[in-house]
Amino acid sequence: MKANCWFGKNQMQVVEVPDPKILNPRDAIVRITSTAICGSDLHLYNGFVPTMEKGDIVGHEFMGEVVEVGSGVKNLKVGDRIVVPFPISCGSCHFCTEGMFSLCENSNPNALMAQQMWGHSPCGIYGYSHLTGGYAGGQAEYARVPFADVDHVKIPDNLRDEQVLFLSDIFPTGYMAAENCNIKPGDTVAVWGCGPVGQFAIKSAFLLGAERVIAIDRVPERLRMAQEQGGAEIINYDDLDTYEGLMEMTGGRGPDSCIEAVGMEAHGAPLEYAYDRAKQAMMLETDRPIAFREAIMACRNGGTISVPGVYGGLVDKIPLGALMNKALTIKTGQTHVQKYMGLLLEKIQKGEIDPSFVITHTMSLEDAPKGYELFKHKQDECIKIVLKPQL
Amino acid sequence: MKELQLARTLGWFSIGLGLAELLTPRRISKTIGVKPHPGVLRVMGLREITSGIGILTQKKPTTWVWSRVIGDIMDLGMLGMAFGSSHAQRSRLAIATATVAGVAAVDLLCGKQLSRRYPEKKAKGEQGKIPLHKVITINRPAEELYRFWRNFENLPRVMGHLKSVTATNDKRSHWVAKGPMGHDVEWDAEVTQDVPNKLIAWRSLEGADVDNSGSVRFETATGGRGTVVRVQLSYNPPGGVVGAKVAKVMGQAPEKQIPVDLIRFKQLMETGEIAKTEGQSSGRRKSTSAKFDDLLRA
Numbered sequence: 001m002k003a004n005c006w007f008g009k010n011q012m013q014v015v016e017v018p019d020p021k022i023l024n025p026r027d028a029i030v031r032i033t034s035t036a037i038c039g040s041d042l043h044l045y046n047g048f049v050p051t052m053e054k055g056d057i058v059g060h061e062f063m064g065e066v067v068e069v070g071s072g073v074k075n076l077k078v079g080d081r082i083v084v085p086f087p088i089s090c091g092s093c094h095f096c097t098e099g100m101f102s103l104c105e106n107s108n109p110n111a112l113m114a115q116q117m118w119g120h121s122p123c124g125i126y127g128y129s130h131l132t133g134g135y136a137g138g139q140a141e142y143a144r145v146p147f148a149d150v151d152h153v154k155i156p157d158n159l160r161d162e163q164v165l166f167l168s169d170i171f172p173t174g175y176m177a178a179e180n181c182n183i184k185p186g187d188t189v190a191v192w193g194c195g196p197v198g199q200f201a202i203k204s205a206f207l208l209g210a211e212r213v214i215a216i217d218r219v220p221e222r223l224r225m226a227q228e229q230g231g232a233e234i235i236n237y238d239d240l241d242t243y244e245g246l247m248e249m250t251g252g253r254g255p256d257s258c259i260e261a262v263g264m265e266a267h268g269a270p271l272e273y274a275y276d277r278a279k280q281a282m283m284l285e286t287d288r289p290i291a292f293r294e295a296i297m298a299c300r301n302g303g304t305i306s307v308p309g310v311y312g313g314l315v316d317k318i319p320l321g322a323l324m325n326k327a328l329t330i331k332t333g334q335t336h337v338q339k340y341m342g343l344l345l346e347k348i349q350k351g352e353i354d355p356s357f358v359i360t361h362t363m364s365l366e367d368a369p370k371g372y373e374l375f376k377h378k379q380d381e382c383i384k385i386v387l388k389p390q391l
Numbered sequence: 392m393k394e395l396q397l398a399r400t401l402g403w404f405s406i407g408l409g410l411a412e413l414l415t416p417r418r419i420s421k422t423i424g425v426k427p428h429p430g431v432l433r434v435m436g437l438r439e440i441t442s443g444i445g446i447l448t449q450k451k452p453t454t455w456v457w458s459r460v461i462g463d464i465m466d467l468g469m470l471g472m473a474f475g476s477s478h479a480q481r482s483r484l485a486i487a488t489a490t491v492a493g494v495a496a497v498d499l500l501c502g503k504q505l506s507r508r509y510p511e512k513k514a515k516g517e518q519g520k521i522p523l524h525k526v527i528t529i530n531r532p533a534e535e536l537y538r539f540w541r542n543f544e545n546l547p548r549v550m551g552h553l554k555s556v557t558a559t560n561d562k563r564s565h566w567v568a569k570g571p572m573g574h575d576v577e578w579d580a581e582v583t584q585d586v587p588n589k590l591i592a593w594r595s596l597e598g599a600d601v602d603n604s605g606s607v608r609f610e611t612a613t614g615g616r617g618t619v620v621r622v623q624l625s626y627n628p629p630g631g632v633v634g635a636k637v638a639k640v641m642g643q644a645p646e647k648q649i650p651v652d653l654i655r656f657k658q659l660m661e662t663g664e665i666a667k668t669e670g671q672s673s674g675r676r677k678s679t680s681a682k683f684d685d686l687l688r689a
Contacts, residue, residue: 001672003672003674005673005674007674013674015674017672017673017674018672019672020671020672021670021671023667023668023669023670023671024664024665024666024667025663025664026662026663026664053675054674054675055673055674055675056673056674057672057673057674072663072664090658090661090662090666091662092530092661092662093530093657093661093662094528094530094616094617097530105657105661106657106658106661106662106666107666108666109666109667109668111654112650112651112654124666133666133668134668135668135671136668136671136672136673140672144671144672146666147662
């Protein structure tokens with residue numbers, strides 16, 4: 001089959017690889033009908049995630065048709081149409097049974113590697129470095145789905161791929177980010193980053209009862225989408241200082257909750273960006289927490305900061321004094337996708353939301369490397385790319 | 392505690408001398424009668440300061456006092472070399488050398504006293520045996536875990552280094568494991584303690600290739616959140632302590648294998664299978680995961 005593989009920094013290549021096989025009783029194989037490039041894939045592309053290996057098949061947002069099931073999978077049959085959640089979760093460990101699927105204790109075969117770096121290992125993740133298991137990803141014609149009996153949501157025929165594909169990651173990720181804000185009626189939520197996760201965070205904050213959402217970015221088309229599709233007020237930080245803008249808009253109190261949907265490769269004020277970029281280049285820090293710092297400073301006293309943005313290692317100059325003295329709460333984590341898939345599918349079926357609004361480009365799988373370039377440089381007003389192996 | 396007081400004095404002396412070397416290298420060069428080499432003296436100064444800080448900040452400064460002794464030897468070596476230089480003022484050099492030699496004698500004395508007072512810990516446990524203790528929490532009842540483990544023939548399913556275990560009767564079993572350099576090691580073992588659902592202990596019998604003993608305990612976790620499994624092993628490695636070091640480097644030491652085996656035991660008990668990526672597709676021949684795996688279980 002054809003698969004999009006990582007071959008180094010800024011090097012993706014669609015190559016011919018062996019078809020996936022059932023390796024364990026609870027596996028299934030899907031023929032992929034739609035797969036997407038995620039913002040977090042750009043961290044791999046830009047070389048910021050350690051333990052990638054040349055030839056790794058990437059991609060963790062995919063859906064398709066079941067073509068083979070292992071002997072241990074009783075609730076799926078060949079021909080079923082499913083979306084696969086990006087966290088690989090067993091469904092039976094302590095964390096899975098508590099609904100914290102992304103903390104599954106059993107799905108990362110390289111748990112000891114992750115333990116050395118983070119103290120404990122999270123779940124395995126498709127196509128996202130060997131630290132999270134080294135599982136082959138879904139930017140391919142076929143994929144192996146471990147623990148397939150737990151890790152799927154079945155899709156009825158009346159919904160198009162584009163409407164449900166993002167149940168695999170970014171819709172639940174935006175939703176969990178908003179849920180983590182513990183929104184109360186009348187609340188104002190600020191969202192850093194208007195990429196796809198930011199867009200879903202904006203929508204979800206309104207779904208969960210926020211009165212106002214303020215979106216922060218500097219890319220005009222992304223701000224436009226936040227405003228027109230999401231109904232958010234906007235701050236373009238190229239024109240207006242984020243802190244000043246937020247204080248002006250919230251009567252000096254600051255937003256009740258802040259969603260940091262940017263992560264380790266943030267941009268910001270030129271001087272601060274230069275500082276973090278230089279430290280990163282010298283390997284004095286691995287991640288650039290610019291948006292995170294801003295959120296801590298701007299959040300109202302006693303407010304909540306929710307971080308769906310991806311971080312990998314160590315950062316510098318976190319205003320812990322502000323965090324403590326302002327009595328802030330921080331909530332974060334990889335998304336417990338399996339916990340939200342059913343609920344969000346229902347919202348899509350009821351027409352409360354149509355996630356396809358974020359898609360700006362549809363390409364064939366063969367064009368994946370071109371897609372990464374386009375997405376990375378935000379060319380052609382690119383916000384979200386869907387790849388189709390059949391095109 | 393005289394040796395500690397002496398060590399502290401030496402620590403302060405280190406810092407003082409180090410600062411002098413760092414800040415006024417030219418003057419020091421003149422005093423000891425050598426051609427000025429500010430770079431060399433500054434590096435020596437930094438070394439002195441490091442030793443000094445080490446001595447003053449550690450409760451047991453043994454290692455740092457020995458680092459001074461090594462420094463003294465380096466200094467004496469360099470002074471010796473300086474005698475050969477045409478720029479040297481020999482009378483000043485002789486005084487400097489005598490001073491350093493004097494200090495070196497004090498350092499040596501202090502180091503010896505400290506080493507005697509705080510002898511390095513030898514391997515814990517019994518003579519020559521390497522003890523291991525690992526713990527993991529498994530989300531299954533103790534009965535189930537006990538039942539799996541009590542049938543030793545099950546263990547090769549989760550323990551990568553075991554080739555087979557054959558029960559000869561209810562108490563005795565024959566074990567075959569992968570040993571270093573591709574040689575199998577074998578032994579007979581006997582159950583020494585057996586408390587259903589709580590504890591199993593075993594010991595190898597006379598004539599074992601690897602003399603070993605172990606136990607596994609099952610305790611209900613706080614709040615009923617699964618079962619805490621505690622594994623204890625101790626063994627006399629083939630080839631003694633050196634053999635153990637070699638095995639460790641080769642990734643075959645039980646210290647490295649047991650954590651992996653326990654994770655696999657947990658996976659099998661909780662999910663009915665062992666998570667794996669060996670054999671999956673990729674754009675290359677062998678994955679990092681597979682290499683990592685090989686290293687741990689070779």
